[in-house]
Amino acid sequence: MEIRPMTDHTGAEVVGIDLARPVAAEAAEALNRAFVKHGVLAIRGQQLTPDQMLDAVQVFGPVFQQHNTRFALPDCPEIHYISNQDRFPDGTRYIPGEGWHTDHSNDVRPPKATVLHAVTLPDRGGDTQFANMAAAYEALAPAMRQRVAGRLAIQVYQSSHSTRKLMGLSEANKERVPTAVLHPLVRTHPDSGRKSLYINPIRIEGIVGMDHREALPLLDELLDHATAERFQYRHEWRPGDLAIWDNRFLLHKANGDYDMEQTRYLYRVMLQGDVPR
Ligand code: SIN
Numbered sequence: 533m534e535i536r537p538m539t540d541h542t543g544a545e546v547v548g549i550d551l552a553r554p555v556a557a558e559a560a561e562a563l564n565r566a567f568v569k570h571g572v573l574a575i576r577g578q579q580l581t582p583d584q585m586l587d588a589v590q591v592f593g594p595v596f597q598q599h600n601t602r603f604a605l606p607d608c609p610e611i612h613y614i615s616n617q618d619r620f621p622d623g624t625r626y627i628p629g630e631g632w633h634t635d636h637s638n639d640v641r642p643p644k645a646t647v648l649h650a651v652t653l654p655d656r657g658g659d660t661q662f663a664n665m666a667a668a669y670e671a672l673a674p675a676m677r678q679r680v681a682g683r684l685a686i687q688v689y690q691s692s693h694s695t696r697k698l699m700g701l702s703e704a705n706k707e708r709v710p711t712a713v714l715h716p717l718v719r720t721h722p723d724s725g726r727k728s729l730y731i732n733p734i735r736i737e738g739i740v741g742m743d744h745r746e747a748l749p750l751l752d753e754l755l756d757h758a759t760a761e762r763f764q765y766r767h768e769w770r771p772g773d774l775a776i777w778d779n780r781f782l783l784h785k786a787n788g789d790y791d792m793e794q795t796r797y798l799y800r801v802m803l804q805g806d807v808p809r
Pocket of ligand 1: 785
């Protein structure tokens with residue numbers, strides 16, 4: 533197995549491992565170390581059924597139950613799908629994951645990782661972009677670090693300030709998904725000890741003790757800063773890729789920039805995380 537960094541801050545590709553077979557302890561340790569270091573691993577050349585994917589991802593930790601079960605695969609419900617072929621009730625096309633976000637940050641224990649496995653890809657486009665919020669935090673001016681220190685963000689399923697619309701939750705899912713949780717705006721990675729911003733324009737409704745007139749421009753400024761090109765890694769999908777990323781210090785977004793006559797379809801699973809601190 534070989535692990536090759538894709539940039540000097542985020543992303544590495546992994547070649548020479550077949551996740552359909554049992555992963556030896558030494559390889560599992562190397563993969564977990566690389567995951568913490570690089571944040572995104574693109575494991576090339578996989579051909580996994582949903583059940584095989586479910587087994588394989590547990591090399592990185594236990595599975596998390598995703599919020600919107602309408603995307604669950606009937607025969608393997610822990611695995612959901614991502615597809616450009618779904619529509620909102622009003623008939624407009626739904627492109628999951630458009631707009632910067634980190635997954636399920638409205639959960640008390642948001643998932644530490646998300647894993648996608650490419651099943652069908654468009655001929656071109658449909659990349660996933662990642663932005664490194666730890667590198668962005670480290671590059672903040674001292675005055676801004678002070679301004680965000682100790683602040684708590686109110687995280688909900690769908691922020692009223694979000695420009696991106698999410699697919700609604702069923703009544704049963706609404707009962708299961710927390711209404712609102714408070715998470716620090718700056719969190720410390722439990723494995724690396726690195727501090728990072730923890731922002732999410734789709735989920736953050738406000739900042740505790742701060743008027744919206746101050747909080748919303750502050751959140752916009754932090755997002756602009758964190759998503760600057762120098763903190764980004766852009767993943768160009770190849771058939772057979774299995775990509776895992778760390779939601780604790782990365783933002784990501786999908787790009788609906790390809791021919792919508794073509795299908796983009798991936799399996800998705802998430803892994804359990806801790807309470808952000
Ligand atoms: C997601 O946000 O989980 C999906 C990203 C993608 O489809 O590229």
